[in-house]
Amino acid sequence: MRIGGSENAMEEGFIDVGPADLTEGELRGLEVGERLVLVVRHQGRITAMDDSCNHAGCLLSGGWLHQRKAAVVCPCHEYAFELGSGRNLTIPRLCDDQCAFEVRVERGRVMIRFPRE
Numbered sequence: 001m002r003i004g005g006s007e008n009a010m011e012e013g014f015i016d017v018g019p020a021d022l023t024e025g026e027l028r029g030l031e032v033g034e035r036l037v038l039v040v041r042h043q044g045r046i047t048a049m050d051d052s053c054n055h056a057g058c059l060l061s062g063g064w065l066h067q068r069k070a071a072v073v074c075p076c077h078e079y080a081f082e083l084g085s086g087r088n089l090t091i092p093r094l095c096d097d098q099c100a101f102e103v104r105v106e107r108g109r110v111m112i113r114f115p116r117e
């Protein structure tokens with residue numbers, strides 16, 4: 001799903017990336033400007049992180065949720081990244097944590113704030 005991107009800059013640097021209509025357990029991959037972003041609803045909470053796995057670039061949105069760990073599992077080598085923090089939960093840790101983003105839901109829309117570069 002392609003999103004307009006930079007024109008949607010809102011107060012405090014949050015960007016509107018689309019409707020907050022994710023179903024429970026849905027992994028949704030978005031293009032936000034130049035970034036690939038994964039948004040997930042798990043136990044009612046929406047979180048976001050880079051969709052491109054920092055291990056070898058596979059898309060986490062093609063993976064699955066690990067319910068007990070509250071993590072997304074990459075489809076390529078099955079590394080697990082914690083929802084909300086992006087922390088790599090897989091041992092041995094052969095890649096970094098995923099970059100996770102701040103999320104707000106306002107008026108039925110998912111708002112994400114990317115870190116300053």
Ligand code: FES
Binds near residue numbers: 053057074076078
């Ligand atoms: S590309 Fe994601 S675990 Fe290897």
